[in-house]
Amino acid sequence: EIVLTQSPGTLSLSPGERATLSCRASQSVSSSYLAWYQQKPGQAPRLLIYGASSRATGIPDRFSGSGSGTDFTLTISRLEPEDFAVYYCQQYGSSPRLTFGGGTKVEIK
C-alpha cells in the first residue's frame, strides 16, 4: 500500500501570501495519478487537482499542482480568505486500494 505523507501539518500564512504544500509517497505513484482536495469545516471535500496538475472544473487558476514519482506539490499563488482550509492528497495509481495523506491545515497567521 502506498503511504502518503503531507507536510507541513499546519501552515500559518496571511492573505495574499503564497502557500506551498507537499505530498510525499512511500513509492512511486504511477502515471502521476495523484489528486488534491480542499475541505472546509463542516463541509465535504472538494476536488481541486487530478492527474497531479490538472485543475478540476471551476477551480481558480491560483491553485496549481506539480510533481511526479514520489514528490508532489500543491501551490496556492495568492491566498484568498476562502482558501484557509485543510488540504488532502490522494493517490489512485495503485490498486487494490486508494489512499489519502494525513492533510495540511492552512490557517490565517
Added chain:
Amino acid sequence: EVQLVESGGGLVQPGRSLRLSCAASGFTFDDYAMHWVRQAPGKGLEWVSGISWNSGSIGYADSVKGRFTISRDNAKNSLYLQMNSLRAEDTALYYCAKGDYDFWSGFMNVWGKGTTVTVSS
C-alpha cells in the same frame, strides 16, 4: 445538478450491523464508479471501498475487508454499504463519492454531505 444524498447512519452497539444508502441524481449513474470515504471525528479522510460501474470490480480498505460490503443498484441510482461486526473505531462521518470514470481506481469528483455512524454501547 449532480447530487449525492447519504442516509442510514445512526447510533449502533459494537458487534451490530448497519446499512448505509446513497441516492444519486443529476448524472448517468451506471457510467461511473462509486466510493465510500469516511472521516473519524477530528481526523483525516480514509477511503473505505469502491465499486466499478457494473459491480464487476470492488476494492476495500484493509480496515473493513471481511466486515463491510459495498453494492449498487443501477436501476435505482443507489449505492449501499452493508457494515457488519461494527467496532468503536468505525465511528465516523461516511461520505458517498462519485468516481471520475467507470473503474473504481480513480479520484472522486462529487461528494455527498455524509451520514454519521456512531458505534458505542
